[in-house]
Amino acid sequence: MSDDSFREFVVARGPGLTRMAALLCRDRAEAEDLVQDTLASAYAGWRRIEATASPEAYVRRMLVNRHVSWWRRHRGRVESRAVVPDVATPDPTDGAALADAVRGVLAILPPKQRAAVVLRYYADYSDAQIAEALGCTQATVRSQISRALAALREPLALTEIGRTERTRT
């Protein structure tokens, strides 16, 4: 077992995994837990993961699976928001505010829809890859994404308008 190779992997890929987790999760603390937990598992199986064609893809899949498992475990307690929240118009010069606004918009989605959207539009997964990761059919993936886009259209457009208006001033 090479700690060095695992450390190198985490140094190189950890920030990307953290970004993905932050988009999948409701808050930063949950995202950090998800990343730490996933990497702890990856360390335990690093010998075999390292031997795969793409360790990063493998660990990403672990992260997504773990995320899905978590929300399945807590689905009774984790309710998606039934109404669209007020979307604060982000200041385009304030990247953190923009990130918060986008995550706020994503929070209106049920976890599985959010995961499907993140995998499709952030991780560039295919329908088949998303179906594999989420344990559902490709048809379900397409319908989930379709519903998600319908829900996101208005609030995301608001952030776009806000951004444009502020940029003009």
Place this chain on the structure above:
Amino acid sequence: MNVEDLVRERLHQAAEQIPPIADLPASAVEQGRRRRALRRAAVMGGVAMAVAVSGGAVALVHNGGGSRSVIRVSTAPPTHCPNDGAKGGAPWWDAWADTRQQGRIDSSLVAAASRYWYGVSKPPEPLCVYAGGTTPDGSTWIMYTASHAPHLMQWLQGLDGLDIDGHYEQTAVPDRTWSAFLAESVAGPHELWQEHRWLIIVGKPGTTQIDYSDDGSTWRPLQTHDGIAVAYVAQDRPPAASRIRLHDKQGVYAEGTPPGADT
């Protein structure tokens, strides 16, 4: 801008603003070492049953060689059991004579196990599943060997068909008479090391009773079904002094330390 482009752009913009986690490499290694130590400590013992996995619906059948039962699970990988068909594997294989099952065996988890080492880019790996079941809080587990390493007994835990990373492996040797696995609770909070655990114990064929002791002296008989018992562990691992004791018709035949207790 259409909504798909907008979503894509916003996600990438938001992601760029996510700060890295401080000291992530060091903390990941530290937590990983702890988890690995826990899994390595998992005690492997004997073997039990002949639940072979192959194509078809879930059913009990008999092969032509005698009374051995096999479970056929849909969407599962092909069977690869040393004692399936030709005899002559390791001696302990022949001791497996009865189905060992506590609760349902999740065929999706079996399928996940067949891809555990190789991901989805290759065909499912042939497995031989010896025991399986469902924990009291609803996760599923299987105990199996895989064709790429038939000398390794492996355990895998899942939830709703997904592998949830409860996995360990240990060399299977002929004189082992029992095996145990520490399954992560799925009912509690997900702060990994603050959860309770389920200690799953599988005894050799003929096991009539399994006991567990927190302190090594006060024994608690566990409900034992088909040589399988599950103990509740109210913390992330059994206490250091904890012990497992297994009986057959002649009395106690084995006593040992549960997985995780000596780490």
